[in-house]
Amino acid sequence: MSINKDQAEMLNLLGVKDKLELFSDVPQSVRKPSFRLDRGISEHEVLLEARSNAALNRGPGMLNFLGNGIYDRIIPASVDSIAGRTEFLTSYTPYQAEMSQGVLQSLFEYQSMMCQLTGMDVTNSSMYDGFTALGEAVRMAYRINGKTEVLVPECIYDGKLQVIKSYLEGLPVRITKYAMDAGTGFLNLDDLKSRINGDTCAIICEMPNGLGIIDQNVPKVQEIKGEALLIAYVDPISLGILRAPGEYNADIAVAEGQQLGIHMSYGGPLLGILSFKRDYIRKSPGRLIGETVDVNGKRAFVMTLQTREQHIRREKAMSNICTNQALMAITATTYLGIVGPGGLRKIGTMTYKNAGDLGKRLRGMKLAAKDQFTGKSFSDVLIRFGSDQGDLREKLLHKEVLGGTTLAGLCAAAGKKFPHSHFFSVTEKTTTAEIEKLAGILEGI
Amino acid sequence: MSYRQATYDEPLISEMRSGSTYRIPGDASAAVLEDLPGEILRKDLKLPEVSEYDVVRHYTRLSQMNYSVDLGIYPLGSCTMKFNPKLADMISTFEGFSGIHPLQSEETVQGSLKVMYELQEYLKDISDMDAITLQPLAGAHGEFTGILIVRKYHEDKGDLQKRTEIIIPDSAHGTNPASAAMCGFDVVEIPSGPDGTVNIEALKAALSGKTAAFMITNPNTLGIFEDRITEIAKLVHDAGALLYYDGANFNAILGITSPGLMGFDIVHFNLHKTFATPHGGGGPGSGPVAVRAHLKDFLPVPVVSMKEKRYFLDYSMKKTIGKVSSYFGSFNMLLRAWSYIRYHGSDGLSENTLDAVMNANYLSKKLSSGFRIPYKPLKKHELVLSTEGTGRKALDLAKYLIDHGIHAPTVYFPLIVHEAMMIEPTETVSMNDLDNFAEILLKSLDVDEAELKKMPRNLSVGRLDDVKAAKDLKIRWD
Numbered sequence: 001m002s003i004n005k006d007q008a009e010m011l012n013l014l015g016v017k018d019k020l021e022l023f024s025d026v027p028q029s030v031r032k033p034s035f036r037l038d039r040g041i042s043e044h045e046v047l048l049e050a051r052s053n054a055a056l057n058r059g060p061g062m063l064n065f066l067g068n069g070i071y072d073r074i075i076p077a078s079v080d081s082i083a084g085r086t087e088f089l090t091s092y093t094p095y096q097a098e099m100s101q102g103v104l105q106s107l108f109e110y111q112s113m114m115c116q117l118t119g120m121d122v123t124n125s126s127m128y129d130g131f132t133a134l135g136e137a138v139r140m141a142y143r144i145n146g147k148t149e150v151l152v153p154e155c156i157y158d159g160k161l162q163v164i165k166s167y168l169e170g171l172p173v174r175i176t177k178y179a180m181d182a183g184t185g186f187l188n189l190d191d192l193k194s195r196i197n198g199d200t201c202a203i204i205c206e207m208p209n210g211l212g213i214i215d216q217n218v219p220k221v222q223e224i225k226g227e228a229l230l231i232a233y234v235d236p237i238s239l240g241i242l243r244a245p246g247e248y249n250a251d252i253a254v255a256e257g258q259q260l261g262i263h264m265s266y267g268g269p270l271l272g273i274l275s276f277k278r279d280y281i282r283k284s285p286g287r288l289i290g291e292t293v294d295v296n297g298k299r300a301f302v303m304t305l306q307t308r309e310q311h312i313r314r315e316k317a318m319s320n321i322c323t324n325q326a327l328m329a330i331t332a333t334t335y336l337g338i339v340g341p342g343g344l345r346k347i348g349t350m351t352y353k354n355a356g357d358l359g360k361r362l363r364g365m366k367l368a369a370k371d372q373f374t375g376k377s378f379s380d381v382l383i384r385f386g387s388d389q390g391d392l393r394e395k396l397l398h399k400e401v402l403g404g405t406t407l408a409g410l411c412a413a414a415g416k417k418f419p420h421s422h423f424f425s426v427t428e429k430t431t432t433a434e435i436e437k438l439a440g441i442l443e444g445i
Numbered sequence: 446m447s448y449r450q451a452t453y454d455e456p457l458i459s460e461m462r463s464g465s466t467y468r469i470p471g472d473a474s475a476a477v478l479e480d481l482p483g484e485i486l487r488k489d490l491k492l493p494e495v496s497e498y499d500v501v502r503h504y505t506r507l508s509q510m511n512y513s514v515d516l517g518i519y520p521l522g523s524c525t526m527k528f529n530p531k532l533a534d535m536i537s538t539f540e541g542f543s544g545i546h547p548l549q550s551e552e553t554v555q556g557s558l559k560v561m562y563e564l565q566e567y568l569k570d571i572s573d574m575d576a577i578t579l580q581p582l583a584g585a586h587g588e589f590t591g592i593l594i595v596r597k598y599h600e601d602k603g604d605l606q607k608r609t610e611i612i613i614p615d616s617a618h619g620t621n622p623a624s625a626a627m628c629g630f631d632v633v634e635i636p637s638g639p640d641g642t643v644n645i646e647a648l649k650a651a652l653s654g655k656t657a658a659f660m661i662t663n664p665n666t667l668g669i670f671e672d673r674i675t676e677i678a679k680l681v682h683d684a685g686a687l688l689y690y691d692g693a694n695f696n697a698i699l700g701i702t703s704p705g706l707m708g709f710d711i712v713h714f715n716l717h718k719t720f721a722t723p724h725g726g727g728g729p730g731s732g733p734v735a736v737r738a739h740l741k742d743f744l745p746v747p748v749v750s751m752k753e754k755r756y757f758l759d760y761s762m763k764k765t766i767g768k769v770s771s772y773f774g775s776f777n778m779l780l781r782a783w784s785y786i787r788y789h790g791s792d793g794l795s796e797n798t799l800d801a802v803m804n805a806n807y808l809s810k811k812l813s814s815g816f817r818i819p820y821k822p823l824k825k826h827e828l829v830l831s832t833e834g835t836g837r838k839a840l841d842l843a844k845y846l847i848d849h850g851i852h853a854p855t856v857y858f859p860l861i862v863h864e865a866m867m868i869e870p871t872e873t874v875s876m877n878d879l880d881n882f883a884e885i886l887l888k889s890l891d892v893d894e895a896e897l898k899k900m901p902r903n904l905s906v907g908r909l910d911d912v913k914a915a916k917d918l919k920i921r922w923d
Binding site: 002006007009010011013014019020022023024025026027029030031032035036037038039040041042043046047049050051053054055056057058059060064066068069070072074076078080081082084085086087088089090091092093094095096097098099100101102103105106107108109111112113115116117121122123125126128129130131132139159160162163165166169170171214216219239240241242243244256263264265266267268269270281287288289290291292293294295296298300302304305309310311312313314315316317319320321322323324325326327328330333334336337338339340341342343344345346347349350352353356376393394397402405428429 | 450454455457458459465467469470471473474475477478480481482484485486487488490491492493494495497500501503504505507508509510511512513514515516519521524526529532534535536537538539540541542543544545546547548549550552553554555556557559560566567570571573582583584585586588589593596618619620622623624625626627628629630632669670672674675698700701702703706707717723724725726727728729730745766767768769770771772773774775776777778779780784786787788789790791792793794796799800802803804806807810811821823843844847852853855858875876877899901904905906907908909910911913914915917918919920921922
């Protein structure tokens with residue numbers, strides 16, 4: 001125990017000999033005898049150790065065709081600069097609104113921009129990540145209509161489905177899958193329609209879908225959904241070129257926002273975007289930032305409708321969420337502010353173009369199966385091979401290439417139905433030369 | 446009084462129009478979209494069109510209208526707003542960590558897995574628990590994960606139909622009852638005893654064959670250590686229920702005792718509190734959950750394991766609750782917590798606890814000259830005072846504090862203390878700053894109530910109209 005002069009004075013005022021005496025209420029029987037943990041080391045030593053750990057990782061600098069939800073996109077330098085500002089980084093939830101207008105206004109701007117992007121009425125000020133936001137969306141749908149069956153596409157990733165199931169524990173809601181069309185790779189409208197009935201709580205549609213395809217049937221679901229709610233899980237970058245879910249009558253829109261200026265960081269922290277129709281506000285989870293005025297009539301921002309939240313409503317709250325992803329929301333806002341609508345449109349267009357080029361090149365290989373989905377890919381290009389490729393990822397890795405994620409690895413059922421299928425994902429960064437290099441390597445295997 | 450927060454009449458970014466300047470590489474003609482049907486394409490995309498330099502200035506100005514822990518004491522109770530080390534900021538930007546994709550193969554992410562494995566070991570050691578998941582993304586998310594484990598445990602024993610209740614003290618954080626309810630349990634609230642700790646008789650009366658778990662934090666939200674914790678643990682276990690530790694207040698006991706030693710079955714950590722990862726204006730957080738050996742098989746998958754010096758994602762938990770988030774947890778926060786623990790070590794972590802508790806008790810003593818501080822005088826990491834009897838509202842005193850450039854404590858919580866101010870100074874505040882805080886808070890009692898109502902005046906805005914915000918609900922720019 002170390003004691004400096006100030007501390008000696010403090011202990012003196014408290015009338016105790018040492019700091020440990022302040023723990024007289026902790027019974028001896030539960031005192032911690034020792035640690036396995038080492039003693040502390042200097043900053044310099046931690047830094048060296050961290051560096052050597054980072055050096056055990058591989059990936060940056062390699063040819064990267066990984067995606068399926070998380071992407072290595074361009075991040076403007078200014079985004080990191082703003083996200084790293086200590087006033088944003090080291091502040092807490094804006095409980096004292098007058099002292100926290102910076103965070104509050106930034107989050108209000110986030111809500112506004114996400115509404116513009118998704119075409120929805122309302123966006124809350126963030127959820128943990130895309131999958132948990134989807135889980136919360138399903139819970140919200142149940143609160144809205146009380147119905148007990150949720151329809152999901154058969155190609156939904158297993159991990160995503162597992163998270164939805166976790167969020168449905170304790171609710172009398174069951175999950176049923178609807179089929180995908182084996183030719184186009186779109187959702188099968190007839191199959192979906194046959195499954196919609198009076199018990200249908202919500203229909204989850206993905207855009208692009210789990211096969212990576214821009215699903216032309218998703219906007220048509222509004223015509224058959226009846227009383228059920230349409231939950232659209234969308235790729236936010238794709239909204240630079242594709243119709244917004246608000247335009248095809250989605251009731252709730254959910255997205256993973258990592259692509260909007262957030263580093264991949266082995267999958268966290270991410271950003272859950274949750275948008276919905278105005279009628280559902282009072283059934284919605286999470287924080288909302290609202291505009292108001294101060295005593296002098298000046299525009300200002302506060303957390304509002306907090307009576308939906310756990311710190312006021314306790315067990316009757318809409319969700320238990322408290323800490324969210326505020327910094328990631330500010331990061332995404334900065335990103336969209338910098339690239340602007342023209343930039344986002346170009347990023348979406350480049351991604352689509354690169355996906356088309358890669359698909360064309362790889363599907364033309366001898367290795368490729370004759371039978372390929374006719375639907376267009378947005379960024380995750382699913383290539384069906386004519387035969388089992390063994391551990392393709394491993395083989396590519398030997399050539400310093402990341403990619404070749406199997407459909408079976410992401411969704412076992414879809415992998416069984418469409419065997420020998422591997423993903424190669426592109427972004428706006430992908431070049432023709434890189435696509436050619438990948439094709440060359442695959443042809444050489 | 447010389448404090449003034451930066452104040453700008455800052456427009457919303459949607460009201461700015463200097464035109465986008467940022468360049469995206471490549472040549473993308475709209476013609477490439479022609480192979481998609483027109484009805485699926487976006488016609489109109491309304492987003493702000495602002496130059497890069499204006500965006501940077503806009504958010505820099507906004508940031509200046511925001512308090513942060515780098516500016517000073519931030520004594521929100523149960524939030525543990527301690528100094529966030531710059532070392533962790535630096536490490537988190539290493540491309541070898543930030544540029545890693547979650548679907549990479551294990552052999553390419555040995556460095557990340559090593560950090561996660563070591564953090565798992567550190568947290569198990571600190572908590573004296575046997576197994577751990579790093580997947581939960583915040584404290585409340587950890588609670589959700591922990592209660593799903595409670596469910597699965599009772600389900601596995603064929604007991605879930607019967608065990609429908611979770612008992613929670615009335616002093617608990619709001620997330621506890623919310624998490625229990627979210628997982629389908631009924632919440633049974635029990636009152637606190639006269640000294641502010643769990644009322645053992647009330648607990649005994651509440652416990653039954655219907656009890657699935659008892660959730661508490663220790664020390665509790667009054668900053669008081671539950672000294673009868675082993676007795677509580679025995680009562681709960683004898684009833685066939687599990688004991689859940691809300692780790693929000695871990696900073697008060699780290700190194701002195703642990704949830705494992707106290708008899709808890711499940712514990713969640715708040716890495717953004719105890720282990721100083723930055724809170725980002727409301728998140729991200731990180732909420733790992735540790736369990737005793739008998740619950741290991743219920744953990745979400747995967748966890749990180751090691752075999753022959755090779756780290757791997759371990760999916761072997763037979764009765765797993767499944768998954769609770771997209772990937773493996775908030776890696777960047779895990780990395781920061783790893784560096785915090787590595788830097789402070791066993792000696793530093795324990796010393797931090799001692800200092801945090803000393804600071805809280807010192808502040809309590811100083812403030813007791815002007816305020817009633819109910820329940821037991823011996824505090825741990827935080828204290829709760831009441832402004833009742835001073836003729837002043839807690840809210841008004843909070844506004845007085847912020848007007849002096851000091852972030853206010855949590856107000857009106859815990860609910861069992863009227864006009865509460867819940868104050869947690871943490872270990873990273875000097876005596877000078879504690880004295881200054883106490884002096885200003887005590888001085889506020891001499892200020893006329895009408896005058897207090899006019900505060901704050903030194904911040905970017907004056908007192909806000911919360912009612913209007915809810916009534917005229919405007920939650921986006923139009």
